[in-house]
Amino acid sequence: MSNTLALGGKRIGYEVRQYFRQGDTVFFTFLFPLVMLTIFATAFSESSFGTDADGNDVSAAAFYLPAMLAAGVLLSGLQNMAVDIAMEKSDGTLKRLGGSPLPVFSYFMGKIGQVFVTGLAQAAAILLLAATVFRVPLPTEPEKWLTFAWVFVLGVVTSAILGIALSSIPRSGKSATAVIIPITLVLQFISGVYLAFTQLPEWLQNIASVFPLKWMAQGMRAVFLPENFEVLEQNESWELPGVAVVTLLWLVVGLVASRLTFRWIRKDS
């Protein structure tokens, strides 16, 4: 087992190195939320998204910051993982690994570690951009950052595991982005990432509530939006226990689906 963990550690370094050497993944999963935050903050720079308890205006950047953090978790986890593994399946990487004595566990440790490292770097970059360029006030209370920590960790791991499960859907590496990106795009639109969740019709909110992104975004809003925004939520509450329960449920669904569907190669194809 110690060898399996040591190899998993080596895989993380190997995966992270590969990730940053691929221009398209860096752009579409790493920089994308930063680009979107910049667009929203600039396009709506004249609009007010409400005021906090002290009467200060909430800027577009402040309003979209939690949404972009949640989108980043989804992109770095689910989208990146699903496309990456589907590609590796079709280009022969997995076949080669399957013929080597690399344990499957080490392989996934490398993948999830890569998502964790890149997701963390991405979140840090988003926060830095918001705080320095767009002057978004960040919370100072430690308990807020504690909430951020568990929402982020749970969200990243769940997204990564769901990405592994979804990687078996595309039939080829070429079709991977075409299959996966629409799924993540629709989820982002109905889960309060690009459109204010509270302004969606209730039936759409109910549909979105089945999926984890809505809850991850809500958890991020609990951290970064002023207290007086809480009453605007669907049930006038941040519902942090709900965030934990729904995300954990999806984590379990993802683990079971990954266990059932993952193969190094499609035998007899």
Next chain:
Amino acid sequence: MTATDPIVSVRDLRKTYGSLTALDGVSFDIQRGETFALLGPNGAGKSTTIEILEGYRDRTSGAALVLGTDPGKGGLAWKARLGIVLQSSGESGSVTVREQLSHFASFYPHPRSVDEVIAAVGLEAKAKTLIRNLSGGQRRRVDVALGVIGRPELLFLDEPTTGFDPEARHQFWQLVRSLKLDGTTILLTTHYLDEAAQLSDRAGVIAGGRLIDIGAIDEIGGSEARTPLVRWVEGGQREERTTSPGAFVAALQSRLGTEVPGLEVVRPSLEDVYLGLVSRGDSASLDLVTSTGSVHRSTRSTIGSAS
């Protein structure tokens, strides 16, 4: 498994895909330290055989043991004793040659030295180049390097030198000979018959999913097929097989009383022997088609595109 047990043992191996028969009862053994070549036309069942032995495909029936283990059930410790060079590779390769080899070396308990392996495949100058920036032949050498980095007891080489220039191919042959000296057992498939003749101790010829001949590399095809052929012109092209071509040509010259026109003495190469075997194998399977319907014919052409 004892020292005298075969490294690979295959008995009556069959593989069907629905109604298509890719392998139709293949049996052979490979002894420790031996280099065995599996020859045959595209789609004959070479790759199916090798992929079953590598653990990538399930067999329909028959028995197979690789290093004493059923390849369908081999675990990580078993995989650590194998080296696999697949027929094709197309990884995106955002790592350098050295990074890739060092990384794969860490999977194995007793890997070879990364620098030595890079030197052995002639990629010293490319060690710090990203794999995606290599030429096809250079990538193929990385494949070979990855196949041997773990110091395998048994090495599978599935058409290893496709895309090599002649110099690279000779370099590769040297590498295989040195692996052989280290005691590595090798299962090779190739379309280059000179390569098989240079490297292997024994060969099996597969056509239409059947093993149509097997034997020492300098005996396969039988003595008849290897008998030298004398060709000359005497009122048209003439030819004669003879075990004593020197005496035959001397007799011919004294009979004609002049230099023999168009004289050629041909000692059949492995390629000639192989082509003779495969064309006989083809006519044998054509007989089979007429007696059992078109199943075998369609098998050969369909599997051909898949493997």
